[in-house]
Amino acid sequence: MEEKPVSPVLKVLAAFGFLFLLAPVLIVVPLSFSNDVFMSFPPSGYSLRWYIAIGANAKLLDAFLFSVKLASLVTVVNILIAVPASYALIRKAPFGADAIMSLLTAPLLLPTIVLGLALLIVMARAGYLATPQGIFLAHLVVTLPYALRVIATALSTLPIAVEEAAATLGASPLSVFFRITLPMLMPGIVAAAALSFLVSFDEVVLSLFMNGPKVTTLPVELYHHVESRADPLVAAASVLLVVFTLAVVIIVDRSLGLAKTFVK
Amino acid sequence: MIHHASTATNIAAPLGNEAKPGHGFLSLQGLSKRYSEFVAVDAVDLDVNQGEFVSLLGPSGCGKTTTLRMIAGLVQASGGRIVVAGRDLTAIPPFRRDMGLVFQSYALFPHMSVAGNIAFGLEMRGLSRSEISNRVTEAIALVRLEGRENRRPSELSGGQQQRVALARALVIRPSILLLDEPLSNLDAKLRDEMRTEIRDIQRRLGTTAIFVTHDQDEALTMSDRVVVMNHGRIEQTGTPEDLYERPRTPFVASFVGRTNRFSGTALGRSVKLGDTLVHSATEANGPADVMIRPHRITISTGSAAASGGQNTLSGIVRRMTYAGNLLQYDVLAGDLTFQVEEATLGSGRALAPGTTVTLSWSAQDTLVFEAKP
């Protein structure tokens, strides 16, 4: 297909759009190389001192590790729940499947603050406040809707005739699932995993509600840091986070691209 | 696939002397499918012999696919029985039915190679590696796809994908091969080739085949027997010749082959069409539908005298269409317009509109159906 020429007006508009979205990054990057003790823009001198400071900040590193572990676990459990749940709801279509799907994805529509408050009350009752279990469950509640949506959509676009063909060739429902459905669903699963990971990794509000001395995620730790001090350390951390997120997205995109070439 | 015959007799024997139909290798007995109020398939009875090639032919929505999917077990029947080789399969799930189904959309496994697709059914049957590889090689040769074993389905043309689908269904040596409009996504030339090829392979392997189509040419040229369906019911079952020469209902007469259709009043062995009286070979009385095949009418410029049993009408050519192998005329005779077809002979005789002509056909080519009240 020939690409249509893009009008200059559209180009200018697009450029402004990008500028608006990227402006924070454009300011944060120079700021992270600042040599000043306080955040000021433009910096009076440049150095790597704040990157080095991150390396020496045990609290921040602990929080980062905790966030990665939390997001990974949340992702794995999400997929383990979302794949069978979508399969049951889409393929078996029990009575009220639509209602169940709406219920499971409802947290997407609730303001996080409402959800946070509700979870705070529930977790406090259950004695899970400020525990890893508590924060894990909270993250699961907000990320599952994403995983479920993505996988359910992917599943509903798979041609059912292919699964039927496998059945007529002698494959039991279990074999059909593992040999046919699951491989064809892989791109959807990878996308859902990436989304779960990033949403969990990025989550601030719920983590603030659930956090405690042993269970502080990276965004919360950064938030606390900014509250007490105004040095450019946060800028350096932000740049590292952007790079980390970008890496995740690129890895996913690559594997998704790969998956596409062998599925389509 | 032959071993089913022996199981057939073994299993069928104790049941003993079953009366009337139900003796086919595949036997559908009062098979029905209802979707809430709507009856998609209505008490279909059909017996198919081993090695037979039977087509289900009918207009869109008449229940062909639903019937086929019930045989495969992909749709649960609402009533009736499906018996194969004496064994009642009605409640058996599809993966234990041992049938090969070729889908209109091919439904190949996109994440597997050609060889992987074909091997799948054999792997599900737990055959040994060497056995699988032998049979896959054999099947690939059968559908002439040598050298393309490692391609993905997306890297094949439509015709090649069709062949993979066929090989995949045949390699398991199914008791019955089911095909749902397998040729409808191919272009005309390839469709002709595949018709012959499917029929050849089916004959060579002796596979029993049920072929769904809405294309009457396909049904007539490929099948041992054709089942014409309409509104979920069987209109008529018979050889292609039966259906064409001896249609039992006006629907079959007009659906299979082209036809002139008039309504009139039957008076014994003749029918009054407006002011015209034509002769027929069947006894009928009262209001009737009358059909005459366009190519059974002879068109001539001379005023041929009526011979015994012959119908003769004179008329005027209103329109002439040249269709390569055929000349098609619209001829006005009295107040009736006849379509007439004549094979082109290369001699270049084409009658211009306005020519006065004589139409004649024999009495047995006048098909008369008493109109149902």
Ligand SMILES: Nc1ncnc2c1ncn2[C@@H]1O[C@H](COP(=O)(O)OP(=O)(O)OP(=O)(O)O)[C@@H](O)[C@H]1O
């Ligand atoms: N799942 C379903 N729910 C309700 N009605 C259905 C369902 N599947 C099929 N039908 C109806 O049953 C009738 C027969 O459908 P079927 O697919 O067997 O037709 P067909 O003869 O194969 O037609 P075509 O030549 O268009 O493929 C149609 O009127 C269709 O609308």
Ligand SMILES: [Mg+2]
């Ligand atoms: Mg159909």
